[in-house]
Every structure is written in structure tokens, then in C-alpha cells.
Amino acid sequence: MATKTEILDAALVALRQGEILTLDSVAAHAGLTKPGIVHHFKTKGALxxxxxxxLMDLWELDLNARVDDEADARARLRAYVEFAFTSDLDPSDLALLSDARLRDKLNELWIDRLRPWFGEDITADPVELASIRAARLLADGAWFDRALGTVDFSESDRFAILTIALELTEGTTRS
Incomplete structure (x- = not known):
């Protein structure tokens, strides 16, 4: 009998392969029957x-590995920026968009879990805050693009953009 974690990892495999998240697709990847999935997850929404x-658990493992326990909001934002530009991302990383009926609930869950990594607790003057938000938006765009694979940047181009995004987080007011 597969564990819940094994079932969820099977669901991520289905999403990575471009499949729609359904009880049947997850059952096939987990080597279970549909009733076997329903035993753990009563509805597709619950799944x-x-x-x-x-997915957020996996992201947080990666993000936490990039900072120490005493990391401040700026260090966590930098970790998120680096994560978005350097981690292996694929269509499964867009799972929060997988069910339009759950959009509000998934969005709220996503924000609650990842807010500490977005630099929202940084206090600074308006110009510096704009730079911090620009770094966040660059990271969000990199995350979304890399998960979809829509733009094929060279490693040097991606590194150059990452460098710019990290510079935006440094806390020096630009004139």
C-alpha cells in the first residue's frame, strides 16, 4: 500500500509529464486503483x-537549505530569488493553477506558506522597496517561465539576470 507521500509524489510525476491531475492519473502513477487513492484523499479537491x-514542502526544504536559522527577510528573499533562477523546475511546480475551482483556496495556501520568502517584511524607503519588489517579480517570472519552459535562456543569460535580481535586494538606494 502506497503512503500518502508516495501518492503525492506520483501526482507530481503525472503533472511533470503534462497530464491533468485526476484521481485516475494519480492512481496509475502510484500503482493503485482509484478507490485506493480515494481511501487517502476523499475528493479530487482534497488531492x-x-x-x-x-510541492510547498519540497520548496521549503530547498529554500531552508539556502539560509541559516537566523536569516532575516532580505536573506530569505535572496534565497527565493536564487531558487527561482537555479532550481530544477517543471510543470508540476505550477500545481497551484491546476484547478480553477480551488484557485482562491490554493492561492491563499500558497501565499500563507511562502510569504516569509517574498521580502514583504523588509522595511525601507519607497525606492528601495520598489527594487525589492522588482527582484521578487523577476524571481516570480523566472519561476513561472522555468516551470513552463517557454523561454530558452542560456546559462550565462540566466546568471546575468539572476545577478541583477540579487543586486536589487542589496538594500542600497538607487539614485
């Missing part, structure tokens, strides 16, 4: 929420 939570 979808659990998949997004699993």
Missing part, C-alpha cells in the same frame, strides 16, 4: 490541496 502542500 489537489495535498499536492500543492507537498
Amino acid at each position: 489537489t490541496v495535498a499536492v500543492v502542500e507537498r
